[in-house]
Each structure stands twice: as structure tokens, then as C-alpha cells.
């Protein structure tokens with residue numbers, strides 16, 4: 565039994581993620597910004613939709629949720645602390661909650677910073693981490709509501725996950741993040757190799773995601789920040805980059 569994932573591009577640079585559980589055929593989706601691209605993929609494959617997992621309340625992550633629930637009778641999962649600003653939740657969750665997805669499950673990790681109610685979902689079956697706008701490839705989300713210290717602590721919550729885990733995040737921001745990362749660590753060989761790979765992928769019109777946490781640990785200047793202060797300085801520098 566395992567969970568597999570497929571990116572569905574939405575809006576200009578968002579990714580929603582389609583999940584399939586192999587034993588029961590349960591289907592889930594992470595952060596549907598829009599309903600139409602998801603419906604197109606589901607109809608082409610003759611699939612229904614069971615669960616809608618939301619990481620945070622921004623419109624580019626929840627915009628299609630209500631319509632998808634109405635179409636498929638799917639259940640919406642989200643942070644109970646943010647219920648007032650999310651679509652109505654069928655499954656309100658909190659730190660440490662395990663959300664059943666067939667025989668697999670998603671563990672909820674509270675990761676305040678981008679927003680205060682932001683959560684991530686970790687599927688141990690399939691080794692998938694859905695980080696929304698918290699951690700991007702070679703980058704991190706903007707601090708709209710939380711502090712650098714909160715975001716640093718949120719990043720630290722991913723540190724016990726295996727290197728093999730695939731980071732599935734909310735946006736294709738990789739190329740612009742790569743330029744900033746190179747300005748911080750111009751001599752990092754792993755970073756230079758990843759930047760080359762990213763350039764090849766984008767030139768071919770392909771997604772740079774998902775990416776393993778092992779690669780991110782070797783290349784992401786925010787994971788590599790030693791202290792909350794350094795993390796905050798880098799976030800500020802990226803805002804003005």
C-alpha cells in the first residue's frame with residue numbers, strides 16, 4: 565500500500581497535488597486553487613474525489629475547494645484554528661492529528677510563519693510532504709503573519725523526516741529562489757548542480773517539483789540557516805532581492 569502523487573498546474577505558478585492510495589483507490593487533492601483543472605484531470609482518468617486537504621486560507625490554495633466538494637462529495641480537511649477563514653471544514657485538524665486516507669494516513673504538522681494557521685501534511689506511506697507556502701525548493705514562503713523565529717521553528721519540524729521524503733509545495737518559484745540561493749552560497753557544488761537541473765527542466769517546460777528533502781538540505785539557504793536570526797536576515801534579503 566502506498567500513496568502516489570501527480571502535480572496539477574493551476575493559475576500562473578501554483579501546483580495542486582493529486583493523491584492516489586494504491587490499495588483502496590482513494591483520491592485526494594492538496595490545495596485546489598481552481599476546480600476546473602482538477603475536474604479535467606479526474607474526468608480524463610475516470611476518477612472521483614474523496615478528500616480535499618488545505619494547507620492555509622489564501623485564495624490561491626482554497627479557491628476550488630467548495631466547487632470540488634459539491635461535484636464529488638469530497639471531505640475538506642483543514643486547521644480547526646483557522647476554520648473562520650477556510651471553507652467549512654468536514655475534518656478539522658490540529659498538530660499531530662492523523663487523517664485516515666484509506667489504510668494510509670496524513671500527519672498534520674502546524675507550521676506558522678507564512679500565515680499563523682498554516683499546516684503541512686506528511687504521508688509516511690509514499691514519503692510525501694505537502695508544505696504549501698512554508699517551504700519551497702531552495703526557498704521559503706513570505707512572512708505575512710508570523711515571525712522569522714516562528715518560520716525557523718516550523719522548518720525545524722521537518723528536520724526529523726527522512727532525506728528520501730519528497731517535498732511537494734504550492735508554487736513553481738524554484739528558478740527565482742535558485743538565483744537568491746546562489747547569492748548566499750556561490751561555491752556550494754550541490755546547489756550549482758541543482759540549479760543546472762532546474763534550468764534544464766524549465767527550458768523543457770517541466771516542473772522542478774517534487775524534490776527530495778535530501779536535495780533541499782544541501783541547497784536551500786533557509787534550511788541551511790543556523791539560527792533564527794540568520795534565517796530572518798536571509799528572508800529580509802530575499803524580500804529585497
Ligand code: ZN
Nearest residue numbers: 620622678697
Ligand atoms: Zn499563501
Ligand code: FE
Nearest residue numbers: 622624697734
Ligand atoms: Fe500561495
